[in-house]
Amino acid sequence: xxxFFKLLARNRLALGGLIVMVAVVLLSLLTPLLPLANPDxxxxxxxxxxxxxxxxxxxxxxLGRDLLSRLLWGTRLSLAVGFVAAAVAATLGATIGIVAGxxxxxxxxxxxxxxxxxxxxxxxLLALAIxxxxxxxxxxxxxxxxxxxxxxxxxxxxxxxxxIAHKEFVDAARLSGMGDLRIIATEVLPNVIPVIVIAxxxxxxxxxxxxxxxxxxxxxxxxxxxxxxxxxxxxRSALITNPNTSIIPGAMILIIVMAINLLGDGVxxxxxxxLKSGALSRPMPATRVDRKAPIxxxxxxxxxxxxxxxxxxxxxxxxxxxVGGVDLSVRPGECxxxxxxxxSGKSVTALSVMGLVASxxxxxxxxxxxxQGQDLVGAPYETLRRLRGDSVxxxxxxxxxxxxxxYTIGDQLIEAVRVHHPKGKAEARAHAIDLLKxxxxxxxxxxxxxxxxxxxxxxxxxxxxxxxxxxDPEVIIADEPTTALDVTVQAQILSLLDDLRRERxxxxxxxxxxxxxxxxxxxxxxxxxxGRIVEEGPTEAILNTAAHPYTAxxxxxxxxxxxxxxxxxxxxxxxxxxxxxGIGCAFADRCDKVQPxxxxxxxxxxxxxxxxxxxxxxxxxxxPEAVA
Amino acid sequence: xTEALKLTGxxxxxxxxxxxxxPPKAMVRAVRPTSLVVxxxxxxxxxxxxxxxxxxxxxxxxxxxxxxxxxxxxxGEPLNTTNPATFGRKIQYVFQDPISSLNPRKTIRQIMxxxxxxxxxxxxxxxxxxxxxxxxxxxxxxxxxxxxxxxxSGGQAQRIGIARALAADARILILDEPVSALDVSVQAQVLxxxxxxxxxxxxxxxxxxxxxxxxxxxxxxxxxxxxxSVVEIGPTDQVFAAPxxxxxxxxxxxxxxxxxxxxxxxxxxxELPNPLDPPQGCAFRARCPYAIPRCATxxxxxxxxxxxxxxxxxxxx
Numbered sequence: 001x002x003x004f005f006k007l008l009a010r011n012r013l014a015l016g017g018l019i020v021m022v023a024v025v026l027l028s029l030l031t032p033l034l035p036l037a038n039p040d041x042x043x044x045x046x047x048x049x050x051x052x053x054x055x056x057x058x059x060x061x062x063l064g065r066d067l068l069s070r071l072l073w074g075t076r077l078s079l080a081v082g083f084v085a086a087a088v089a090a091t092l093g094a095t096i097g098i099v100a101g102x103x104x105x106x107x108x109x110x111x112x113x114x115x116x117x118x119x120x121x122x123x124x125l126l127a128l129a130i131x132x133x134x135x136x137x138x139x140x141x142x143x144x145x146x147x148x149x150x151x152x153x154x155x156x157x158x159x160x161x162x163x164i165a166h167k168e169f170v171d172a173a174r175l176s177g178m179g180d181l182r183i184i185a186t187e188v189l190p191n192v193i194p195v196i197v198i199a200x201x202x203x204x205x206x207x208x209x210x211x212x213x214x215x216x217x218x219x220x221x222x223x224x225x226x227x228x229x230x231x232x233x234x235x236r237s238a239l240i241t242n243p244n245t246s247i248i249p250g251a252m253i254l255i256i257v258m259a260i261n262l263l264g265d266g267v268x269x270x271x272x273x274x275l276k277s278g279a280l281s282r283p284m285p286a287t288r289v290d291r292k293a294p295i296x297x298x299x300x301x302x303x304x305x306x307x308x309x310x311x312x313x314x315x316x317x318x319x320x321x322x323v324g325g326v327d328l329s330v331r332p333g334e335c336x337x338x339x340x341x342x343x344s345g346k347s348v349t350a351l352s353v354m355g356l357v358a359s360x361x362x363x364x365x366x367x368x369x370x371x372q373g374q375d376l377v378g379a380p381y382e383t384l385r386r387l388r389g390d391s392v393x394x395x396x397x398x399x400x401x402x403x404x405x406x407y408t409i410g411d412q413l414i415e416a417v418r419v420h421h422p423k424g425k426a427e428a429r430a431h432a433i434d435l436l437k438x439x440x441x442x443x444x445x446x447x448x449x450x451x452x453x454x455x456x457x458x459x460x461x462x463x464x465x466x467x468x469x470x471x472d473p474e475v476i477i478a479d480e481p482t483t484a485l486d487v488t489v490q491a492q493i494l495s496l497l498d499d500l501r502r503e504r505x506x507x508x509x510x511x512x513x514x515x516x517x518x519x520x521x522x523x524x525x526x527x528x529x530x531g532r533i534v535e536e537g538p539t540e541a542i543l544n545t546a547a548h549p550y551t552a553x554x555x556x557x558x559x560x561x562x563x564x565x566x567x568x569x570x571x572x573x574x575x576x577x578x579x580x581x582g583i584g585c586a587f588a589d590r591c592d593k594v595q596p597x598x599x600x601x602x603x604x605x606x607x608x609x610x611x612x613x614x615x616x617x618x619x620x621x622x623x624p625e626a627v628a
Numbered sequence: 629x630t631e632a633l634k635l636t637g638x639x640x641x642x643x644x645x646x647x648x649x650x651p652p653k654a655m656v657r658a659v660r661p662t663s664l665v666v667x668x669x670x671x672x673x674x675x676x677x678x679x680x681x682x683x684x685x686x687x688x689x690x691x692x693x694x695x696x697x698x699x700x701x702x703x704g705e706p707l708n709t710t711n712p713a714t715f716g717r718k719i720q721y722v723f724q725d726p727i728s729s730l731n732p733r734k735t736i737r738q739i740m741x742x743x744x745x746x747x748x749x750x751x752x753x754x755x756x757x758x759x760x761x762x763x764x765x766x767x768x769x770x771x772x773x774x775x776x777x778x779x780x781s782g783g784q785a786q787r788i789g790i791a792r793a794l795a796a797d798a799r800i801l802i803l804d805e806p807v808s809a810l811d812v813s814v815q816a817q818v819l820x821x822x823x824x825x826x827x828x829x830x831x832x833x834x835x836x837x838x839x840x841x842x843x844x845x846x847x848x849x850x851x852x853x854x855x856x857s858v859v860e861i862g863p864t865d866q867v868f869a870a871p872x873x874x875x876x877x878x879x880x881x882x883x884x885x886x887x888x889x890x891x892x893x894x895x896x897x898x899e900l901p902n903p904l905d906p907p908q909g910c911a912f913r914a915r916c917p918y919a920i921p922r923c924a925t926x927x928x929x930x931x932x933x934x935x936x937x938x939x940x941x942x943x944x945x
Binding site for chain 1: 677678687690692712713716720721725728729730732742743745746747782783792793796811813814815816817819820838839840841842845846864865868869878879880881882885
């Protein structure tokens with residue numbers, strides 16, 4: 001709750017609206033206690049007095065009634081009607097929406113078509129019709145205003161409810177023995193309430209305005225009772241001669257509606273989880289770079305080399321060291337595997353290469369990435385843009401999310417080609433068909449006109465690979481490209497990637513959490529834990545003689561087919577949060593060989609055997625048969 | 629041994645292209661008529677790829693989906709879904725995504741209390757003791773009870789999900805991919821917990837997974853699903869050691885394995901059959917290297933291949 005107010009207060013306009021609204025509401029609550037003249041007493045001798053002329057502070061109206069008193073009593077009435085109308089519309093609308101969304105099917109269809117019919121009328125006409133049928137009066141105006149606003153609530157809430165009703169926790173509640181009514185009340189409603197509040201906060205201003213409109217037309221409050229709309233209506237005839245009688249209620253309406261709408265926008269921004277997560281703050285085109293330490297130099301002839309790379313996320317005063325000093329390199333035709341569990345920093349490492357980590361909150365705080373001897377960290381955006389997708393291409397985990405759903409795969413491939421190499425449309429299209437053939441999509445000439453949803457997951461990932469190959473890159477960075485696929489499809493994709501790198505001499509950085517995949521595809525492997533490489537070396541050496549206790553125990557956890565029914569090895573505990581890393585080994589708390597020295601100082605990634613490096617002071621001994 | 633769960637000709641079809649009036653344009657058969665028996669105290673593994681009907685089958689068993697045909701018997705009685713408070717005591721479900729199966733606006737205590745209150749009508753004091761017992765059984769600290777779901781890691785949230793299923797005191801648990809959202813080091817923690825609980829409480833599991841190695845490690849028997857039908861069923865060790873159905877063999881050969889050379893186990897272009905336009909005869913025919921002419925015309929039925937092992941294939945291996 002305090003978080004909500006902090007967010008709200010950050011929006012200056014909303015804070016202003018809140019202050020004005022609190023003042024207006026307090027004033028109207030205190031109205032009966034204030035020493036005001038009776039608002040309905042007619043005194044024609046003192047009609048049309050100007051403000052401060054005579055006893056009335058704001059002057060008098062055409063019947064000599066005290067304007068200040070009428071204004072305050074009128075505001076009180078208008079606010080009350082507006083809020084009650086909003087509450088009624090929200091309650092009925094939300095009920096209709098929740099019932100329609102929760103039950104779905106025919107119930108939903110019938111209810112929502114009824115709501116659609118209500119929406120088909122222009123709403124002021126509908127309100128007039130309702131008042132005409134029921135007769136003028138404030139209560140009837142309230143009914144009319146509520147009724148015309150019900151569809152807005154019903155449609156909004158129904159949409160949200162449909163999403164929630166299919167969540168697994170609703171199924172779980174059903175299995176806990178709850179009936180429909182209880183599920184609606186305790187599972188669905190609490191998740192819908194923020195949306196209801198947002199909808200109310202953005203519409204209550206309109207409802208006050210609509211009630212005032214009906215009163216202005218003489219269909220709402222009846223004389224002598226004052227509300228803001230009827231005050232305006234009565235003052236209309238004297239607009240030219242005595243403008244103060246119209247300006248005073250008019251200004252009040254303006255103040256109230258402005259304040260409520262500003263406050264409503266602020267409430268929406270503070271409550272809407274999508275806005276809160278920073279979806280509105282657009283990330284920069286390249287990751288922010290803030291290197292304090294001297295930049296390491298390129299040391300070997302690798303095609304792509306990461307040198308002591310540090311990438312951090314700065315969120316609300318906390319620093320998450322997602323990548324804490326990573327050194328890696330790949331040569332042409334080589335496949336380097338990066339293996340690690342979720343949160344180990346493997347994806348952030350890969351995204352840092354081309355400056356694709358979202359900023360804010362990501363910052364590259366140190367190190368360098370050399371591509372053919374050129375440092376990409378801190379390179380001008382134009383350079384990065386030229387290289388992205390051209391020399392260094394990415395394949396992501398979920399092809400459904402990376403392909404645009406509204407364009408055919410052909411259009412997307414052609415665009416990828418033409419961004420980097422100006423080609424005629426026909427030529428680019430022929431190239432796209434070749435690409436689809438090279439990733440072994442059957443019937444490429446027809447499939448090029450398919451939309452992403454018309455393809456299976458495996459076919460979509462082939463398109464993702466074709467797109468990565470579009471400009472004949474030197475390096476492909478594949479971030480868990482087969483994790484979302486079935487095993488039979490995964491086997492097909494892996495063998496395709498393997499063929500491609502041999503045919504084209506591609507360097508592949510392959511990120512995965514699966515040792516089986518690494519064993520089949522990669523020449524070298526780097527194991528990551530808590531943002532750093534804990535072990536690196538030739539695949540065979542790592543798999544046969546893992547030196548870091550983490551690698552050894554992680555491999556022991558992987559069940560393999562053919563082991564029969566058994567207990568599986570587990571690593572107790574959880575990886576440490578990368579915002580609270582201590583000095584020393586990050587794995588120390590879960591390691592059964594831990595010594596005081598492990599926590600005393602930073603442990604370097606030191607060479608152990610030819611080609612194999614390990615970040616451990618008590619590495620696992622080599623197994624005898626592996627040494628031989 | 630007695631039967632904990634018995635399905636007879638259970639099937640489910642979904643309408644496609646619904647119309648306001650009149651019948652839908654087409655029906656997709658997600659689960660073809662399936663008969664299965666799970667004995668008390670047994671773990672039956674169900675494997676298959678996405679879209680093979682595993683989850684549809686599981687959801688029917690706990691009454692979250694109404695079957696189109698066939699019957700379900702739990703401990704000898706037909707499943708009656710009219711009163712959620714009675715069938716929830718017999719059979720429970722552990723969901724795939726541990727976080728989204730917990731209501732984000734409730735504390736863990738509120739979530740844990742629901743089954744005790746609605747299924748067992750326990751008074752407040754008894755509920756607190758029971759929750760402590762269950763939390764001890766799944767190795768969770770009691771201080772977690774006052775927290776909200778987003779504060780937990782996947783492994784902890786899945787243990788809470790298991791704890792909730794245990795709170796219902798059901799003898800049968802349907803585990804729908806309970807570890808596929810977890811990291812390997814945590815996956816083993818959860819699997820071992822499940823096997824301890826089973827031994828201690830005498831539970832019966834239906835364990836659904838796409839990971840053959842995981843299923844092998846936990847199951848007594850395994851059923852392989854393809855395109856909505858059981859294509860092979862039998863004791864786990866026998867089925868994986870010597871698969872009779874070519875699809876089981878394909879699955880076993882596809883799992884990446886340390887020390888096995890990389891080769892595509894089948895032609896690279898093959899895809900699952902289109903459910904809107906199901907093939908004649910055997911659904912696996914187009915991908916099968918052993919297909920014979922009979923496969924194109926006649927749908928194979930489950931036949932006993934050796935003691936306890938059944939496969940639906942005209943040309944079994």
